[in-house]
Amino acid sequence: MVEGGEKRFPVSWDQFHRDARALAWRLAGIGSWKAIVCVTRGGLVPTAIVARELNIRIIETVGVASYHDYKTQGDIEVIKKVSGDVVGLDGGEGEAVLIVDDLVDTGKTARVVRRILPRAHFATVYAKPKGRPLVDTFITEVSQDTWIYFPWDTGLAFQPPIAQDEQR
Numbered sequence: 001m002v003e004g005g006e007k008r009f010p011v012s013w014d015q016f017h018r019d020a021r022a023l024a025w026r027l028a029g030i031g032s033w034k035a036i037v038c039v040t041r042g043g044l045v046p047t048a049i050v051a052r053e054l055n056i057r058i059i060e061t062v063g064v065a066s067y068h069d070y071k072t073q074g075d076i077e078v079i080k081k082v083s084g085d086v087v088g089l090d091g092g093e094g095e096a097v098l099i100v101d102d103l104v105d106t107g108k109t110a111r112v113v114r115r116i117l118p119r120a121h122f123a124t125v126y127a128k129p130k131g132r133p134l135v136d137t138f139i140t141e142v143s144q145d146t147w148i149y150f151p152w153d154t155g156l157a158f159q160p161p162i163a164q165d166e167q168r
């Protein structure tokens with residue numbers, strides 16, 4: 001959640017692919033997992049990239065939404081639960097599971113998913129300071145007052161020259 005003057009962190013498809021692949025490289029050096037639980041919808045694209053790189057073919061989803069209005073967080077809603085088969089793999093409680101999301105911001109989403117899969121490994125591509133303690137592995141940290149613009153939410157648009165912006 002961003003309050004007051006915000007900073008912007010726009011991410012292109014190319015940069016996102018590189019960052020998600022960097023996440024897969026890091027995860028490959030840490031452990032191995034039998035299944036991915038993807039936190040939809042933001043986790044869908046990084047899950048595809050990580051699953052390809054780590055050769056994981058069991059993909060489950062958990063549907064969580066809280067940013068119903070652009071940039072304003074509401075109550076957390078679990079729209080789709082995790083299948084018991086996946087939670088119970090190996091020792092249960094998500095022991096064999098890798099959870100993938102695009103980012104942690106306040107950490108509220110991660111806290112809810114962690115409650116369902118307490119022993120899973122939680123991985124995101126980006127992290128903000130408040131959410132950071134809730135993730136096991138991430139690639140890039142941005143400040144709390146930064147909004148990350150993902151390529152699937154944005155398009156090419158004219159940018160006014162910096163000098164013109166300063167005259168306003």
Ligand SMILES: O=P(O)(O)OC[C@H]1O[C@H](OP(=O)(O)OP(=O)(O)O)[C@H](O)[C@@H]1O
Nearest residue numbers: 041042065066067104105106107108109
């Ligand atoms: O750490 P938090 O403050 O909880 O925010 C992080 C969550 O917010 C976004 O999901 P969103 O609720 O917007 O739903 P979406 O993935 O369907 O876009 C993002 O994909 C994370 O899942």
Ligand SMILES: O=c1[nH]c(=O)c2nc[nH]c2[nH]1
Nearest residue numbers: 001067105147148149150
């Ligand atoms: O596109 C997004 N960018 C963000 O920085 C963010 N934080 C929570 N949810 C988010 N969605």
Ligand SMILES: [Mg+2]
Nearest residue numbers: 039040041042
């Ligand atoms: Mg999400």
